Amino acid sequence: MASSPPSFVQLAAHPIRWRLLTELATGDHRVRELVDLVAQPQNLVSYHLRQLRGAGLVTTRRSSFDARDSYYHLDLERCAQALAETGALLHPALRLAPAPPSPAPASGRPPVVLFTCTGNSARSPIAEALLRHHTAGRVETASAGSHPRARLHPEAVRVLRERHGIDVSGRRPRHLDTLSSRRFDYVISLCDKVREVCPGFGPRSRKVHWSIPDPAGGDQLAFDRVAAEIDSRVRHLLPVLMSQEVLP
Structure with missing residues (x-):
């Protein structure tokens, strides 16, 4: 009997959670910003954020500007670890290792x-x-x-x-x-x-x-x-x- 997919795959496979992960990968956001970015109702966004927080992929931090607000942050180190573990579960040869950064931009001037x-x-x-x-x-x-x-x-x-x-x-x-x-x-x-x-x-x-x-x-x-x-x-x-x- 086939085992269930790893928890990271189950979490990331949902379209709304994948959109949230994608947006948070670029920087920290407040919930109302995420609502606008993924174009979904706030209660639905909050539900999926709770799922990601429960898995330890997303954390929150109270805003130092307005204590009524919180910023959501994607733990990229945790994501990298989860991806590596997922690959290894499928086949040992698929264990991922982080690629070293390129020594220079692909083209054009340095940013x-x-x-x-x-x-x-x-x-x-x-x-x-x-x-x-x-x-x-x-x-x-x-x-x-x-x-x-x-x-x-x-x-x-x-x-x-x-x-x-x-x-x-x-x-x-x-x-x-x-x-x-x-x-x-x-x-x-x-x-x-x-x-x-x-x-x-x-x-x-x-x-x-x-x-x-x-x-x-x-x-x-x-x-x-x-x-x-x-x-x-x-x-x-x-x-x-x-x-x-x-x-x-």
């Missing part, structure tokens, strides 16, 4: 990425440094804040140095306004508050949101956790950036 958060003292400079590190500078990247602090948070400097061997001690936060004349292919907000006020950077700019808590009020472990989450998100962003054709 230009801006990371934003409120103070530009922790989350966005960590993301900027990690993307530059993982691409060896082949992707142009910057970061800025809506209300920049006077200096980088010492714990942000520490975690980059200790975990990744990156020295950002000489960097200073900057205001979003200082970059108003520049154009970016991707503008990635890491803060729920800055998402609401971040300006546009040209018609070709693609906005993405990562709802990441501010570690500034926490201890060393809070910075370690946030840096690890940002690193995971940046590594999953790499194949997207490297596969994009960006015209001059």
